[in-house]
Amino acid sequence: xxxxxxxxxxxxxxxxxxxxxxxxxxxxxxxxxxxxxxxxxxxxxxxxxxxxxxxxxxxxxxxxxxxxxxxxxxxxxxxxxxxxxxxxxxxxxxxxxxxxxxxxxxxxxxxxxxxxxxxxxxxxxxxxxxxxxxxxxxxxxxxxxxxxxxxxxxxxxxxxxxxxxxxxxxxxxxxxxxxxxxxxxxxxxxxxxxxxxxxxxxxxxxxxxxxxxxxxxxxxxxxxxxxxxxxxxxxxxxxxx
Amino acid sequence: xxxxxxxxxxxxxxxxxxxxxxxxxxxxxxxxxxxxxxxxxxxxxxxxxxxxxxxxxxxxxxxxxxxxxxxxxxxxxxxxxxxxxxxxxxxxxxxxxxxxxxxxxxxxxxxxxxxxxxxxxxxxxxxx
Ligand code: SF4
Ligand code: SF4
Ligand code: FES
Numbered sequence: 001x002x003x004x005x006x007x008x009x010x011x012x013x014x015x016x017x018x019x020x021x022x023x024x025x026x027x028x029x030x031x032x033x034x035x036x037x038x039x040x041x042x043x044x045x046x047x048x049x050x051x052x053x054x055x056x057x058x059x060x061x062x063x064x065x066x067x068x069x070x071x072x073x074x075x076x077x078x079x080x081x082x083x084x085x086x087x088x089x090x091x092x093x094x095x096x097x098x099x100x101x102x103x104x105x106x107x108x109x110x111x112x113x114x115x116x117x118x119x120x121x122x123x124x125x126x127x128x129x130x131x132x133x134x135x136x137x138x139x140x141x142x143x144x145x146x147x148x149x150x151x152x153x154x155x156x157x158x159x160x161x162x163x164x165x166x167x168x169x170x171x172x173x174x175x176x177x178x179x180x181x182x183x184x185x186x187x188x189x190x191x192x193x194x195x196x197x198x199x200x201x202x203x204x205x206x207x208x209x210x211x212x213x214x215x216x217x218x219x220x221x222x223x224x225x226x227x228x229x230x231x232x233x234x235x236x237x238x239x240x241x
Numbered sequence: 242x243x244x245x246x247x248x249x250x251x252x253x254x255x256x257x258x259x260x261x262x263x264x265x266x267x268x269x270x271x272x273x274x275x276x277x278x279x280x281x282x283x284x285x286x287x288x289x290x291x292x293x294x295x296x297x298x299x300x301x302x303x304x305x306x307x308x309x310x311x312x313x314x315x316x317x318x319x320x321x322x323x324x325x326x327x328x329x330x331x332x333x334x335x336x337x338x339x340x341x342x343x344x345x346x347x348x349x350x351x352x353x354x355x356x357x358x359x360x361x362x363x364x365x366x367x368x369x
Binding site: 065067068069070092093156158160161162163164204205206207208211212220221224225227228231 | 244248249250251252253255257258259260262263265266330333334335338339341
């Protein structure tokens with residue numbers, strides 16, 4: 001099996017201080033960046049901290065910046081990076097907690113703020129059965145429902161980096177996911193939440209969020225849909241008065 | 242929460258790991274800053290009118306000449322980029338979101354053609 005000597009340069013944060021550590025080891029073909037980090041922790045430096053769980057691109061916990069780009073460590077093979085020197089740092093636009101672990105509190109708080117659940121004006125009783133949806137109605141929002149909350153888009157967005165109040169691509173994509181759902185009746189509650197100065201109009205359509213998204217959610221597309229929805233919503237309100 | 246100017250600027254101009262839309266954004270910001278600075282310069286020029294017509298004319302004579310032509314051509318390029326990319330963003334945001342990359346390529350080609358043509362007109366105005 002193909003083997004290569006690789007160097008991981010890890011930007012680490014501990015007790016309010018940043019430092020960089022270099023680790024050299026033999027990587028084999030098929031090894032992911034996450035495998036490499038586990039190898040370092042098990043064989044070289046047990047103090048290295050990072051988050052991971054599923055190891056298959058499902059849980060969204062292993063997001064980090066690999067050679068300048070936000071990626072999932074478990075879905076990135078070392079040999080695919082095209083270099084033997086791999087620089088790793090925690091996700092930016094979030095506070096660092098320890099080593100490669102970033103603080104997601106703000107990210108999830110913003111997600112909660114957009115009311116990421118179905119809102120019904122009147123609920124059906126269980127006897128009346130489920131809310132039926134056609135395949136076409138499902139297609140309208142399905143893509144946006146694939147988000148695994150990995151925070152890669154949050155790292156990539158420059159506006160999130162310069163404006164801490166901005167809801168950010170993931171929360172806005174989530175809002176779009178519910179607004180586009182035919183079962184949802186929460187437009188009056190949610191659209192004002194996502195169309196103020198912290199919402200969709202703050203997005204400058206840089207589209208880097210969609211470039212890095214590992215699930216092809218395309219949050220940039222979702223946000224532009226929100227802009228159109230918000231515009232139509234405010235026009236309607238204008239004429240309703 | 243406030244973000245320091247340094248952090249804002251560094252997040253706008255981060256180059257590593259960016260795609261075509263990221264570069265388009267970075268150039269848009271840069272050209273925006275150049276145009277803002279130019280507006281102030283332009284206003285300062287106009288203010289010289291308050292000191293009489295001759296002050297203004299002598300300033301114009303100094304700047305409308307062959308030595309300043311490269312800067313003028315650059316300024317036209319900056320203006321064309323900023324306005325066309327702004328237009329592209331509006332079109333992409335409201336109509337053809339999925340094709341923003343293709344739009345970028347089209348607008349760059351159109352922009353370069355306009356830039357060459359206007360630069361030629363300016364050259365004739367200043368030199369010929
Ligand atoms: S499209 Fe909007 S949310 Fe996505 S990176 Fe750009 S500014 Fe951020
Ligand atoms: S939109 Fe994509 S990049 Fe952003 S949190 Fe969801 S899965 Fe991750
Ligand atoms: S470990 Fe779950 S997404 Fe990487």
